[in-house]
Amino acid sequence: MVKQNTILKKVIFIILLFLLLSFVLMPFITMLSSSFKPDREQGAFPPTILPDDPTIAHYKGVLNPEIFPFLMYFKNSLIVAFLSAGIGVVISIFGSYSFARLEYTGRAVIQRGVLLVYMFGGVLLVIPLFQMVTKLGLFDTRTSLIITYIVQTLPVSLYMLGNYFRTIPESIEEAAIIDGCSRLEVIYRIVIPLSTPAIVSVFIYAFMIAWNEYLFASVFINSSSLRTLPIGLNQLFYTQHYIWGRMMAASILTAIPVIILFLSIERFITSGLTFGGVKE
Amino acid sequence: MQIKTDRDARLGYWLILPTVIAVSGLIFYPIVYNLWLSLQEVNMNPVQPNTFVGLKHFTDVLTDSDFWRSFKTSLIFTSTTVVGTTLLGLGTALLLNRDFPGRSVIRGVILLPYVTPVISAVFGWKYLFDPVFGMANYFLVDIIHLLPQHINWIESPAYAIYAVIIFNVWKNFPFAFLMILAELQSISANLYEAAEVDGASIWQQFRYITLPELKFVIGALVILRTIWNFYKFSEVYLLSSSVEVLPVYIYEKAFASYDFGQAAAISAILFVFVLGFIMFYVRKVLEW
Incomplete structure (x- = not known):
């Protein structure tokens, strides 16, 4: 009786798990499979899960600059994401050390002010920022995107790094100060080396946000040569040159860097990500 | 030993200065x-x-039926996706x-789904929702016969909201899942053992042990x-x-329309x- 019960439970568990995984993975399976399907198979009905006659023509098409400037968009995304994440990490190392270890009047107020950023979604900022960017002559420059992304990711970076810095035993820092190190040397020689995993994770988080961002990139940038991947891909979809297979191949190639980066820090993110640890 | 000096305080200000400048210049100033x-x-x-026009835009907007229709769409979209992501996250x-x-x-x-770029995921779902050969129609119409005919999920105004809701739940439930799982793992197994000894059913254990422990994280998830x-x-x-x-x-x-005002x-x-x-919400529901 008891045994039957556990078998039944196992079967229900497996069925539920299967349903869940199908829901989660269906779009990925579709994307992967149709990126390898030749054009004539795209509209097959009923839809095939595995391509009958796989081809890599779509990937070749995407990577051919004469058909689609995928590599240029990729490069633009890389520059913007890399610079905004890099600068953001430097600012947040200083900021979160200040929050975690130094005492001064007004610290609590500033900390709360930074957290307030949670209440302002990108859509509330896009109109005033667009006006400001235009007035400052930054319209259609990468700079406009980079500074916007830095600020968007700062609150979370400060939060994650601050939490990590607080786990470093204060006695190590004090010993170094007694030995004659200045605070800045402490940050540079002790805090940064001890926090490498956290710093890398924060960098990757900021990189992913910048890589995925659509709203600001769609209004701050005008020249085709500066477009980032989300804008470029969306435009490809609305031209007559789009074919499903090529769209899917481009989508996969856009997602792969981010997924690889995420998997490399998954352990840290999932353990260090407590309430409030992310902002969308 | 507490190290607390004027020099530290001054350094504290210098180190936080870039953050303060960035956040006030690019968040708080733009809001004002x-x-x-x-x-x-x-x-x-x-x-x-x-040209200064006073409150004209506000009266225009609040008397515009387009605005109220859009407001209603937002309410439907937000309420369904908040419930959907939280419940699916909890179940998972x-x-x-x-x-x-x-x-x-x-x-x-x-x-x-949570980490894949929106632009990539969107095309995967557009393909699934294709009116002619999409998997969604094939499954709902031709396999389980839930719907009488193929639906243009993405472009028909009546159905697109469903597609958008499903996509949003798919994309964001993993966040709820992660938060709730972390909380579940911190509940002591002793509580369940004691309840089992007392003869509590699975449902009673969930209702009287699990749910109270999850109250805070679910409250936070809903508001975020x-x-x-x-x-x-x-x-x-x-x-x-x-x-x-x-x-x-x-x-x-x-x-x-370039109507920035x-x-x-x-x-x-x-x-x-x-x-x-x-x-x-914070006052009445969470009672913080």
């Missing part, structure tokens, strides 16, 4: 500037001066909160998801621009509404 813009007829050419966390082979791999797989989804733009707009939630409405007012007024209204919701 947005309010200012909402009182102006904003010139399409940013170098030209604007309960399902996976046990030992079985491959558990950490499956946990990683479930996080994939509500804020985020009220402001959600790309996930809606890129899948189907015919679902006019308020952010999409603002975007089109500003960057398709009115768009700024709508943003201000949206912000006040979200703020009001947060205050109500």
Whole structure:
């Protein structure tokens, strides 16, 4: 009786798990499979899960600059994401050390002010920022995107790094100060080396946000040569040159860097990500 | 030993200065500037001066039926996705909160929707929702016969909202799952053992042990998801621009009709509404 019960439970568990995984993975399976399907198979009905006659023509098409400037968009995304994440990490190392270890009047107020950023979604900022960017002559420059992304990711970076810095035993820092190190040397020689995993994770988080961002990139940038991947891909979809297979191949190639980066820090993110640890 | 000196305090200010400048210059100033813009007829050419029109945009917006339709769409979209992501996240966390082979791999797989770029995921779903050969229609119409005929999920205004809701739940439930799972794992097993000795059923254990422990994390998830989804733009707009939630409405007012003043007024209204919701929720529901 008891045994039957556990078998039944196992079967229900497996069925539920299967349903869940199908829901989660269906779009990925579709994307992967149709990126390898030749054009004539795209509209097959009923839809095939595995391509009958796989081809890599779509990937070749995407990577051919004469058909689609995928590599240029990729490069633009890389520059913007890399610079905004890099600068953001430097600012947040200083900021979160200040929050975690130094005492001064007004610290609590500033900390709360930074957290307030949670209440302002990108859509509330896009109109005033667009006006400001235009007035400052930054319209259609990468700079406009980079500074916007830095600020968007700062609150979370400060939060994650601050939490990590607080786990470093204060006695190590004090010993170094007694030995004659200045605070800045402490940050540079002790805090940064001890926090490498956290710093890398924060960098990757900021990189992913910048890589995925659509709203600001769609209004701050005008020249085709500066477009980032989300804008470029969306435009490809609305031209007559789009074919499903090529769209899917481009989508996969856009997602792969981010997924690889995420998997490399998954352990840290999932353990260090407590309430409030992310902002969308 | 507490190290606390004037020099430390001064260094503290210097180190936080870049953050303060960035956040005030690019978040707080723009919010105030947005309010200012909402009182102006904003010139399409940013170098030209604007004309002050007072509260005209606000009265225009609040008497515009398009605005209220969009407001209603936002309410439907946000409420359904908040419930959907939270419940699916809770269910998934309960399902996976046990030992079985491959558990950490499956946990990683479930996080994939959350980390995949919106633009990539959107095209995967557009393909699934294709009116002619999409898997969604094939499954719902031809296999389980739930619907009588193929539906144009993405482009028909009546159905696109469903597609957008399903997509949003798919994309964001992993976040709820992760948070709830972390909380579940911190509940002491002793509590369940004691309850079992006392003869509590699975449901009673869930109702009297698990749920109270999850109250805080679920409360936090609901408020965060509500804020985020009220402001959600790309996930809606890129899948189907015919679902006019308020952010999409603002975007089109500003960057398709170039009516920046009115768009700024709508943003201000949206912000006040979200703020009001947060205050109500924190006081009445969470009782903080």
